Structures are given as structure tokens and as C-alpha cells.
Amino acid sequence: EAGVAQSPRYKIIEKRQSVAFWCNPISGHATLYWYQQILGQGPKLLIQFQNNGVVDDSQLPKDRFSAERLKGVDSTLKIQPAKLEDSAVYLCASSLAVGGSPLHFGNGTRLTVT
Amino acid sequence: QKEVEQDPGPLSVPEGAIVSLNCTYSNSAFQYFMWYRQYSRKGPELLMYTYSSGNKEDGRFTAQVDKSSKYISLFIRDSQPSDSATYLCAMPSIGRTGNQFYFGTGTSLTVIP
Numbered sequence: 001e002a003g004v005a006q007s008p009r010y011k012i013i014e015k016r017q018s019v020a021f022w023c024n025p026i027s028g029h030a031t032l033y034w035y036q037q038i039l040g041q042g043p044k045l046l047i048q049f050q051n052n053g054v055v056d057d058s059q060l061p062k063d064r065f066s067a068e069r070l071k072g073v074d075s076t077l078k079i080q081p082a083k084l085e086d087s088a089v090y091l092c093a094s095s096l097a098v099g100g101s102p103l104h105f106g107n108g109t110r111l112t113v114t
Numbered sequence: 115q116k117e118v119e120q121d122p123g124p125l126s127v128p129e130g131a132i133v134s135l136n137c138t139y140s141n142s143a144f145q146y147f148m149w150y151r152q153y154s155r156k157g158p159e160l161l162m163y164t165y166s167s168g169n170k171e172d173g174r175f176t177a178q179v180d181k182s183s184k185y186i187s188l189f190i191r192d193s194q195p196s197d198s199a200t201y202l203c204a205m206p207s208i209g210r211t212g213n214q215f216y217f218g219t220g221t222s223l224t225v226i227p
Contacts, residue, residue: 004157031212040122042202042217043158055211091157099208100146100165103215105157 002026004106006092012112018080021109025073025094031055032069033103034077035091043091049075050097082113115140120203120218129227133190137203137218140184144216147179149188150202152220158202162188193225 005024013019025032030051035043046065048056051072060067064083069075079086089110093103120137127133135149146165150158162177164170170177176189190197200220206213 006157033215040219040222042118042120042219045215048212048214050211053211055209056214093157095213097212099213100206101213102146102148102160102163103158103204104160105150107155107157110155 006106010110016081021077023075023092029094030097031095033093037089084113087113117216118218122219124222126224131193133193135188135201135221137186144205147186148204152200195225195227198224
């Protein structure tokens with residue numbers, strides 16, 4: 001079974017620039033999550049999709065972050081404009097839409113904003 | 115009070131030691147419990163997945179859940195340098211439109227050869 005694919009693995013940008021991350025979940029996983037992970041902390045949910053609909057985006061800074069999941073498969077997360085405090089690892093995860101199903105994570109995109 | 119509490123460590127042990135990693139939680143409705151292992155510059159990898167109370171063993175790893183105390187543990191026997199990683203506990207709140215996951219902050223473990 002292929003895992004969750006993310007790209008790019010690393011990105012360095014200057015503040016106020018824009019950046020986009022891409023995620024391809026495990027085939028058949030209806031639920032897709034984007035998390036932000038700062039060093040030494042657990043993942044923080046940014047947005048959760050069920051198929052192509054948004055379930056929870058309450059912690060997404062909507063003035064600068066946006067995400068979409070077209071056709072209920074791939075997803076992109078965008079930051080525009082980036083701030084220094086956005087430096088973090090952005091993790092994509094997916095799971096089956098069945099109660100208690102675990103998350104499966106990609107390897108993340110490490111973003112550095114200078 | 116946070117939903118899930120985890121001692122961040124860091125924890126440093128000699129090779130061959132028994133390691134105990136722990137989390138406490140506040141929501142008695144949690145039914146599923148997961149442990150993830152995260153190596154440096156990698157995403158979290160599902161290590162153990164348990165339902166309700168009791169023990170689950172997989173090789174050198176044992177996951178233990180005590181719902182009455184709202185306490186979960188991960189034991190690593192005969193620890194190896196390759197076990198050096200950050201360990202995250204996680205538990206989902208079940209919803210009709212997908213699960214909402216609550217994570218501990220992670221415990222950093224170093225196994226010294």
C-alpha cells in the first residue's frame with residue numbers, strides 16, 4: 001500500500017512570499033488532514049476534509065492560509081503572505097472514514113521563512 | 115486542562131533498558147489509543163493501535179491502557195539505538211464526519227549504545 005505522498009520536502013522562502021504544499025493521500029481514505037508541527041510540539045490541526053468538503057478549519061489562519069481538496073483526492077495548502085512564525089513542518093495525514101481509524105502521515109514539508 | 119498530557123522528556127537510556135512512556139487524558143469518551151514514532155525529519159509512523167482497556171503486545175513493544183485512571187503507557191523492552199525517536203500518543207474523538215485527533219506533545223527518547 002502506497003503511503004501519503006507530500007511535496008516538496010523542503011522549502012525556504014522570504015517573509016511575505018507565497019508557498020504551496022501538495023498532498024496525495026492513501027487511496028480510499030476519505031478524510032484528509034493538514035497539520036502544523038513546530039519543533040518539540042505535537043501536531044496542530046489546520047484543516048480537515050471529508051472527501052472534498054471542509055469538516056474543521058477553525059484553527060486555520062484564514063487571512064493567509066488556504067487549502068483545497070479537489071475531487072476528494074489530492075490537496076494543496078497555500079500560505080500567502082508567509083510570516084516568520086510560519087516556519088514549521090507541515091504534515092498531511094489521511095484516514096478511513098470509519099470510527100477510530102488511525103491517521104497515516106506523510107513525511108511532511110519543512111518550511112523555513114527568512 | 116489539556117485533553118492529552120505527555121511528559122516531553124528528553125529521556126536518555128542505555129541500550130537494553132526497559133523504557134516506559136506515558137500519557138494521561140481527560141476525556142473519558144476516548145476509546146481508541148495510538149502511539150506514533152517520529153524519527154528526525156520524518157512524519158509520525160503508527161506504532162501501536164489499541165481499543166479500550168488492556169494490553170497489546172507487538173514484538174518488543176507493549177501498549178497498555180487503563181481507562182479507569184485515564185492513563186496509557188508504551189513499554190519498550192530491550193531498547194535499541196534504532197528506537198531513538200520522538201514518541202507521540204494520540205486519541206481520536208469519533209465524529210460522523212471524521213475523527214478529531216488529540217496529540218500529546220511527544221517524548222524524545224535517546225538510546226545510548
